[in-house]
Amino acid sequence: MSLLIVVRHGQASITGEDYDLLSTLGEQQAKLTGRALGARLSAPAVIVQGSLRRHAQTTSGVRSGAGWECEVETDPRWNEFDHDGLLAAAYPQYASRPALLEDLAAHQDPNREFQRLFLGAVDRWTAGEHDGDYQESFVAFVSRVRDAAVEAAAREGTVVVSTSGGPLAVLAALSTLGSADVTPAMAHAWGRFNEVVVNAAVSKFLRGRRPSPTLLSFNDHGHFEHDRSLITYR
Template identity: 45%
Template sequence: MARLLLIRHGQASFGAEDYDALSPLGHEQALVLGRSLAARGIKPALVVRGTMRRHEETLSGILDGLGSAVPPVVDADWNEFDFQHVVEIHRPSYRDRTAMMTELNRSERPDRAFQEVFDAATLRWSSGDHDAEYAESFAAFRTRVATALSSVSALLKEHRDILVVSSGGPIAMAAALITAGPEFPARLWASFNRVSVNTGATKVISGRAGLSLSTFNEHTHTESDPRLLTYR
């Protein structure tokens, strides 16, 4: 059977001017994952990534850890949905980054405060009741990730082990599509997306019956050091 590994990017720079850049810890997470894959004898024949900076930097760290120099296939269909846009539609005051951080920092746990806003914003977006307000509707996002899965499935006919670096949203979408088909309830996607760990690995098996989800969000490589376990 052919094997597909979907890897969420390392920790990005939440609250910084450029969220898309990996934090120092994000770079470390990618390197640790690469070394873990190498120790397990996993050597992908092909690597694919989205076009975002955090995808590129994560893949670079993974390949350094693997001791590999496989040239990547770049596919924008694996990009994250514009969560900042989705959040700002729900909470217009967050269009001002300073105002957003000021509000969040009033909380004892700014990360949890943001997660609450994020959950409410994505619930509204995924409901399908307000599609005209968004640059990319949830339905359009689902179609885009389905296209990405179809493209990588075709590549699996030539390469038995493929590693894809993407983001939590598309990986959650892929997991939902594989397990429940295109008409899955939006809450299934949300449940996958909510627990996605930075550099978590989701394994998909390709066989005669098509794609099957084998493991979701595996992150044993982070367990030896609590610093490495992050969600945003």
């Protein structure tokens, strides 16, 4: 039986100059997630991580917290979609990240404003009406994540994946609908899952008869509930 444990990365630097870097809180989240996993699971056969720095940092924190010395492999198919590209396509004035940061700093709640902009950009991307504006369409994104998940789930034993909210939401949406097709219903489900994924939360999937791994549990972050400040979504 193959078990796929998917961990979203810890909080990244949303309003920093380099998003692809865990915040201090993100580093803490990763270690706490590792501690929670290590308390109830033996070391996995391997940890597969995306090629982004926040994935590697999360892997490091999880391994440290869990006390695991397992092998680590990097697979860029687990990378997140291009946030900056989506924002620039939807809001050309933010083609430059410093311009975005300057406008966000002028708002009373920069995180809430970023969330508003981000969701608008994502909706435009998933609609599929402007695919020429993006280096990777939503359909192509789903396809690469699905392929990576099927390959990982085919391995024997337990595999831990360190990735982002977008790929995790792809697996949850495909499993819930029981189809590998990218339909409007799938895109809608993906968006709903993507909105609520907690940083460094844990989801579990099982290899089954369906085209994609079967969802067992989603977005477990009980190891943060003793301190609500540890629960973040962006």
